[in-house]
Amino acid sequence: MPLTVALLIGMLTTGGTYLLLRADRFRAVLGLTLLSYAVNLFLLTSGGMVVGQPPLVHNIAEAGGAADPLPQALVLTAIVIGFGMTAWLIALCLRMVIDEPVVAPREDDAT
């Protein structure tokens, strides 16, 4: 199980990183979204990954334990803030498009 989850996180990171390295706003937004998925999952793994044990008090006895609620609480707000950040980024992109209508790479592959 741990390897599967870790691989999922790694895949999301790889895709996000690659898109972030493109010289393009839209791809950067996609990349950042993938990266935020990865980061949120990664945060969740800090509490361990268990199946069928949601952190609801009445269920604990029945399920024989509970997942760590603290990372979940952290990730929950992180998801919402991630959305706020994405929206802000898109607004920034729009503003850039409108402020400088000519969007063409001036130097191809600047390294």
Added chain:
Amino acid sequence: MFWVWLPLLALFGSMLPGPLHRLRRIDPSWTAGAITLLGLGLLLPFGPGIVWEGYSYIWRVEWVPALGLSFALRLDGLAYLMALLILGIGLLVVVYARYYLSEEKRTGRFFGPLLAFMGAMLGIALSENLLLLVVFWELTSITSFLLISFLQHETAARHGARMALIITGLGGLALLAGVILMGQVLGSYDLSVILQQGDVLRAAPEYPVILALVLVGVFTKSAQFPFHFWLPHAMSAPTPVSAYLHSATMVKAGLFLLARLYPVLAGTDAWFLVVTTVGLVTMVFAAFVAIFQHDLKGLLAYSTISHLGLITMLFGLSTSLSPTAALFHFLNHAVFKASLFMAAGIIDHETGTRDLRRLGGLRRLMPMTVILAIVATGAMAGIPLLNGFLSKEMFFAETLDARTLFGLSWLLPAAATLGAVFSVAYSVRFIHDVFFGPLTTELDRVPHDPVRWMRIPVEILVVLCIAIGVAPALLVGDLVQAAAEATVQGQLPEHTISIWHGFNLPLLMSTIALLGGFLIFERRRVLFRWVEEHANISQGRAFFDWLQGEIVAISRRIETGLKTDWLHVHVRWLLAAFLLIPALVLLPIFPWEVLVHEMPGPVPMVLLVGGAVGVIGVVRTSGTPLTAIILLGVAGLVVTLTFAWFSAPDLALTQLLVELVAVLLLLVALPHLGTPPADRRSVAGRGGDMLLALGVGGAVTLAAWLQLSTTVPSISAWMLENSYPLAEGANVVNVILVDFRGFDTFGEVTVLAIAAIGVLGLLDRLSRIPAPEELRANTPLLLQAVGKVMLNLALATAVFLFLRGHNAPGGGFIAGLTAAVGLIFVYQVRSPTGDPVRRPASMVPWLATGVGLAAFPGIIAMLLGRPFLTSASIHLPVPIIGELHLSSVLIFDLGVFVVVIAAVMAMLPTLGRLPLADTYHAEREG
């Protein structure tokens, strides 16, 4: 204990002049004056006790006890003298500035920083904790930067301010290092402990380093050789600033620190040699240079450096009376130099120039000013019956009394006399070139004495020069004595400052100085020619400029090597550097053996495959936005399912809803973004990027895996156990959000609200233009019919999710997103992007309401004397539903709910109503 408010009074008071000026049309000088006067009112009542009874006060609040940092203040004789100068001269400067500055310059931008500076200086004067002192010390550097650069359109002002900031700021860092070392050695940063342990410190092996670091701080701040050169350049400040900062206060901060740490640092050979020599060189050198300054303020600046050197030297001499003499001159110099700067300002104000070569013969036109200036200059030169004469006599006496420097018994007195000779020479030049000789013909106006109130501060100071000169013991004798005893932390021999000591060596030295000074002035033409031919006096500045130029050039070279406007190139470097961490840290310790026996179950396998499809799909189709957004949805769904499968129902719900809203958002923005350009990077370049991405992804995989394979004790056990007993909630995630860690959540909804306002701000101007025709698609009838039902359903679900959130998956975030999805749906149906059904900006009050609601129970708790966001609850029996549990966290969660809805509603419609770029530009041109 009113005095402890002094620094804070001025620091917080600095926020008042600007707003009061804008909102209530109150002249900022009145505000600044009132605050300064209030400060004096707080300070003066403690005077008699301190001066005559020898009281001292200490007051403290712990700040970071673990670091030894406390907000501790002390008020003793030395602190009192310093604070008195800061406030007294501060008040006069405020009055003077009111008449010096023209109407449009007299704003909060001048008086605000002036008050802040005053507060920082008072902080230095009153600090009991040395770390606190360093904080205030740096604050004076920053506020003085603002004041020097007040005339920010002038290059000289910006340059001078930057130089002052760099030099004194660097000195402050050295001082901080010295103070920390001192604290390490003595185990405390409190003066009351430190001052008792001089012997320990002087014997410590770290002593030379500490001394050097502290002295660098002192010498930079008080413009001692070789760090003196920033002060003349700081003269580009408005004259009231020079009168305040560069005569009475900031440059005295270094000397004040010398006095403050005198019992700990003084008394060694190193102290005597370094401090005396630096003071001596500074005094003689600066006095010599001052003679050749053509700028009135430049002359005064070098004179100030010279006098500061004199005081430094007195502290270095460390005879039994030298601290008394030093503090006496400290006081006298502040009085006469402040008045001289003000007089220079008056001349500048009336004639429009400060160039001594263009001035002359003004005595008939400005009879009052000439009298004031002559008296103050007399004090500076050391003419009998004026205050400067007395302290200079004491200085001469101490040089005769001191140990021998470099084994030459005549060196100190001779050098002191030489400095005094130069001092008389530049004083004579100052008066002669401005007021005497033929009347200048180079002025474009006829100068006259200034308005009465501009003169009054100068008159007060000049009267003080005479009064102290005539009756020193009566007026300031006890004050200086009290300050000196606070400086040495002990009793001093009773010493009466008197006017006449009989015919003795100091009097002879004074006489030589006077005669010599006049002689040099008489022969000045020869000297001027010699200096012009031989000496480049501003060596310090040249070196500073050279060094700065070199540093900038090196940075440029590095920059051109690395610089590009392309952000992703920087990201590439950053990631490559990031890879070093796992390579060096993770790989060596990784337990590869856990890899062997892993068989994934069917569900994780599905997640993995789904994730692969999503990620690879997004990357492959990133050139065709619509497909990419849909595939991004797939990846998001996989993440949602992962949350659901691994026991995080709240997360799954949240992720699902955010996914919906985010995809909507991207779709709405799509027409504006246009088609992304094709990836024009070469195949090899793309391969490299892919390798880098795989490296980063691999590193994160390893890290996640390591994290999952190791168990560390979690702090959540407490939360699981106490969630129900303490917070009466069964859904522990929600309890953590709204109760246990409510403060975090409060911060997070605030961030969300700020992000929403940010979006509005970025797009505000644009969203006023109606959206183009092609976006006003006709809404399908079916959608219109379904819309209302959908909304009602969504709202009902939201209320349900909200109410049960405390005990089952749900809560403010999830309910808010649910409601927002419904609202967005209806919004899009009813107003297909065009009609202004509701201006999105109207969401701002809702955002504020939400944040306010979230804060409300917390504030109530605070008013009841509990910590912020303490929760409370009551139980009400309600028919049908059963017992209703009403808790203050419900209000908090309601706030979260409102912020989430308002944020989504502010962002999405704003983006949706935007005009296309071409339309916008057509509109703007048309």
